[in-house]
Amino acid sequence: MAKIGILTCSNATQDPGCSSVSCLADFRRRKGMFALYPQEERLTLTGIINCPGCPTLAGPEKLFQRIRALTDFGVDAIHFSFCMKALCPFKEKYKTALEEACPDIRIVQGTHEEHVTPEESRGG
Ligand code: SF4
Known part of the structure; x- marks a missing residue:
């Protein structure tokens, strides 16, 4: 089983x-980047948290505080x-x-994949 967290902008x-409907739709359907996981592996969505805002002078420290809402709950992937x-112009820096x-x-x-429509989000 993989415990997954999502960080939104x-x-x-x-x-x-x-409201993250497209992220959640493709999580349920295991499409987009959720297709990376083996089909037989169960996926659990542990939580969703939004980024605390562009970093200005605080750098990744702001994000480290916020991301504990996921890391303290044992996620395997974010x-x-x-x-x-x-x-996000900071995504590579944050990832590293x-x-x-x-x-x-x-x-x-x-x-999620590009162009998830409201109709597609209702499915699955
Ligand atoms: S740092 Fe990136 S993810 Fe966070 S609010 Fe700014 S653009 Fe969005």
Whole structure:
């Protein structure tokens, strides 16, 4: 079994109000980056947390505080959301920093496939 956490971009989840429906739809259907896992492996979604905001001078320290909401609960992998993969200028820096800080946790760039429609999100 793999315990999975999702880190979303607060620039997408706050004012635009993304509720992570596309991430969750492809998690259920094991599409997008969730297709990486063997079909026979059970996947559990442990939690979703949004990034604390662009880092300014605080660097990854802000993220390290926030990500404990996932790492303290024994996740095996943290997926950066599709929006974070597409928009975040800090994603590579964050990935490297998290891999160094949490070597037992797999950091994956991405969640759902492109263009998940409302109709597709309702399925599965
Ligand atoms: S640091 Fe990246 S993930 Fe976080 S709010 Fe800014 S763009 Fe989004």
